[in-house]
Amino acid sequence: MINSTADLKKLDADQLVQLSKELRQFIIDEVSTNPGHFGASLGVVELTVALHYVFNTPYDRIVWDVGHQAYGHKILTGRRDKFNTNRKYKGLSGFPNRFESEYDSFGVGHSSTSISAALGMAVAAKQKGETDRNVIAVIGDGSMTAGLAFEGLNNAGIENSNILVVLNDNHMAIDPNVGALNEYLLDITTSKTYNKVKDDVWNTLGKIRRFGPNTQAFIQKIENGIKSIILRQSNFFEALNFRYFGPVDGHDIKHLSAVLSDLKNIQGPKLLHCQTRKGKGFRNAEIDQTTWHAPGKFDKTTGERLKTEPTEKQAPKFQDVFGHTIVELAEKNDKIIGITPAMPTGSSLNIMMEKMPNRAFDVGIAEQHAVTFSAGLAADGMMPFCNIYSSFMQRAYDQVIHDTALQKLNVVFCLDRGGLVGEDGATHHGAFDLAYMRTVPNITVSAPLNEEELRNLMYTAQLPDKGTFVIRYPRGNGVMPEWKTKFQEIEIGKGRILKQGKDIAILSIGAIGNQVCNLYEKFDQNSISVEHYDMRFVKPIDTNLLHKVFSEFDKVITIEDGSIAGGFGSAVLEFMSDNNYSAQVKRLGIPDRFIEHGTQQELYKECGYDQESIYQTVVEMLDITTNRIKNTEEHKVIG
Numbered sequence: 141m142i143n144s145t146a147d148l149k150k151l152d153a154d155q156l157v158q159l160s161k162e163l164r165q166f167i168i169d170e171v172s173t174n175p176g177h178f179g180a181s182l183g184v185v186e187l188t189v190a191l192h193y194v195f196n197t198p199y200d201r202i203v204w205d206v207g208h209q210a211y212g213h214k215i216l217t218g219r220r221d222k223f224n225t226n227r228k229y230k231g232l233s234g235f236p237n238r239f240e241s242e243y244d245s246f247g248v249g250h251s252s253t254s255i256s257a258a259l260g261m262a263v264a265a266k267q268k269g270e271t272d273r274n275v276i277a278v279i280g281d282g283s284m285t286a287g288l289a290f291e292g293l294n295n296a297g298i299e300n301s302n303i304l305v306v307l308n309d310n311h312m313a314i315d316p317n318v319g320a321l322n323e324y325l326l327d328i329t330t331s332k333t334y335n336k337v338k339d340d341v342w343n344t345l346g347k348i349r350r351f352g353p354n355t356q357a358f359i360q361k362i363e364n365g366i367k368s369i370i371l372r373q374s375n376f377f378e379a380l381n382f383r384y385f386g387p388v389d390g391h392d393i394k395h396l397s398a399v400l401s402d403l404k405n406i407q408g409p410k411l412l413h414c415q416t417r418k419g420k421g422f423r424n425a426e427i428d429q430t431t432w433h434a435p436g437k438f439d440k441t442t443g444e445r446l447k448t449e450p451t452e453k454q455a456p457k458f459q460d461v462f463g464h465t466i467v468e469l470a471e472k473n474d475k476i477i478g479i480t481p482a483m484p485t486g487s488s489l490n491i492m493m494e495k496m497p498n499r500a501f502d503v504g505i506a507e508q509h510a511v512t513f514s515a516g517l518a519a520d521g522m523m524p525f526c527n528i529y530s531s532f533m534q535r536a537y538d539q540v541i542h543d544t545a546l547q548k549l550n551v552v553f554c555l556d557r558g559g560l561v562g563e564d565g566a567t568h569h570g571a572f573d574l575a576y577m578r579t580v581p582n583i584t585v586s587a588p589l590n591e592e593e594l595r596n597l598m599y600t601a602q603l604p605d606k607g608t609f610v611i612r613y614p615r616g617n618g619v620m621p622e623w624k625t626k627f628q629e630i631e632i633g634k635g636r637i638l639k640q641g642k643d644i645a646i647l648s649i650g651a652i653g654n655q656v657c658n659l660y661e662k663f664d665q666n667s668i669s670v671e672h673y674d675m676r677f678v679k680p681i682d683t684n685l686l687h688k689v690f691s692e693f694d695k696v697i698t699i700e701d702g703s704i705a706g707g708f709g710s711a712v713l714e715f716m717s718d719n720n721y722s723a724q725v726k727r728l729g730i731p732d733r734f735i736e737h738g739t740q741q742e743l744y745k746e747c748g749y750d751q752e753s754i755y756q757t758v759v760e761m762l763d764i765t766t767n768r769i770k771n772t773e774e775h776k777v778i779g
């Protein structure tokens with residue numbers, strides 16, 4: 141019955157229980173056939189219902205952190221009927237998106253932004269005199285581990301703005317949450333002293349509603365008493381000037397709604413510590429929370445995941461090649477350390493964490509810290525491999541420049557999910573790395589074509605004194621079922637020829653070059669003579685190779701799974717201009733706009749570098765020249 145939040149508000153408290161049940165089932169039904177994030181949304185069903193029930197959204201702002209848990213929010217705010225298009229090409233985004241709905245107060249996908257954004261909104265409300273507006277940030281305990289979240293808390297604590305932070309504590313990130321804060325949150329819920337204080341506060345708070353207009357004065361009284369003396373000293377959030385409430389059971393919808401209603405009347409920064417279970421209401425998702433973070437399709441009655449069984453000959457995922465190779469290298473080189481900011485499973489560093497627990501670190505959702513931590517390790521002689529998804533590395537740009545490259549430190553940055561990632565969409569595409577990395581001095585920027593190249597680049601990078609070394613590879617599978625190749629050093633800055641030809645030269649960087657390899661036969665069948673180079677390095681770029689290409693060809697195509705602006709193709713153009721060559725150069729890659737979600741193939745096509753588009757580009761470039769010749773001949777005749 142719920143088509144809008146107005147419908148929701150017509151329900152009485154008992155019906156909220158039923159609604160939560162139905163919403164949970166709706167999410168299970170939908171995600172089982174149209175895959176996406178799962179456990180996180182199930183965990184916040186009651187919280188989602190309660191927030192929209194109690195607050196006056198969209199006038200009141202709910203700011204979701206990461207946004208992978210916002211399916212219930214989408215379904216309750218007018219997108220139920222479109223929800224079957226979630227994450228599909230041209231369909232709903234898998235994350236809150238300001239262009240999609242007025243209820244999505246802030247676009248998101250990367251973690252830990254909610255407190256800062258909510259504070260901005262709360263201050264804006266104050267500036268505009270909209271003093272009745274509530275702003276609520278909903279942030280998970282995993283996302284709370286990032287520096288950005290702490291920066292937001294720190295600032296909010298002195299702004300005295302009307303902001304409520306709901307800390308959704310399930311002790312999980314994608315993998316189990318890590319760090320001292322996680323332990324503190326566990327402590328808070330089990331400590332006897334703490335709970336005694338908490339109970340006193342709650343007992344008093346329970347009376348608040350009876351005080352009506354005198355609520356503020358009453359709160360003051362609490363603060364002057366037990367709360368300020370004991371809580372302030374023992375509670376981390378209180379120490380930052382937040383009023384801390386909780387922990388509450390985030391699945392008890394009636395209590396949760398009552399508490400949120402109470403909190404609505406309390407001015408200033410507040411934090412509600414809400415305990416939930418990730419995957420709540422779906423047995424397997426509650427048990428194996430990491431797998432069910434985003435499980436793919438599944439049978440909703442048996443709870444079995446519907447995996448397409450890999451054929452024996454299937455090539456591995458690039459991330460797994462990384463995971464096994466780092467272990468192999470680390471067995472021989474005892475300086476090697478593995479680092480991931482909260483993505484052990486996603487990056488496959490979990491393979492090393494299992495085999496060498498003392499040499500592999502999950503540092504929390506903290507990309508900046510991961511980079512500087514790696515730089516510190518390198519400064520004192522270790523050989524860190526810091527694995528970060530390309531789009532999350534955007535966070536740590538200064539740490540790459542200032543803490544690593546400037547000091548010529550030997551750190552290997554393995555950037556997973558480089559290029560278009562597919563269904564996660566605009567927030568997650570690794571579009572910019574080649575462009576932003578190649579401007580940094582003292583840095584090597586490489587991208588392997590296949591598994592063997594990835595292994596050899598990893599091997600090369602850990603040899604002595606190779607400096608700051610970026611290895612960037614895409615989401616998904618490679619092309620070599622037999623991938624356990626013998627290590628070979630690769631000469632830094634050296635590309636290689638894959639196919640000889642005479643009509644046109646194609647220069648590709650990274651695994652997207654396989655699209656060109658797959659076209660060889662078609663080129664041959666159509667008597668198109670293509671020369672193909674796998675450049676391997678964007679920096680240093682292979683200038684010998686480029687001299688050869690521009691001396692021999694007047695038609696060149698560059699292909700990269702990355703932004704055209706400033707990327708690999710730009711590097712080739714710079715070389716051409718700096719060396720006074722002239723050629724017709726067509727750059728294929730991600731155009732200068734944000735690309736939304738869809739399958740990788742759909743998006744390659746949209747951007748014009750899927751196999752077919754590459755072929756067409758070659759044909760057109762050759763045709764253009766043929767036409768030109770024809771035109772000139774016609775001119776001659778007419779002349």
Ligand SMILES: Cc1ncc(C[n+]2csc(CCOP(=O)(O)OP(=O)(O)O)c2C)c(N)n1
Nearest residue numbers: 180249250251280281282283312313314482
């Ligand atoms: C900057 C950044 N790094 C990493 C991720 C990948 N990521 C998505 S969800 C998630 C875990 C979030 O944990 P938490 O906030 O506790 O939410 P939960 O899934 O437990 O509900 C991570 C690490 C991200 N979205 N953004």
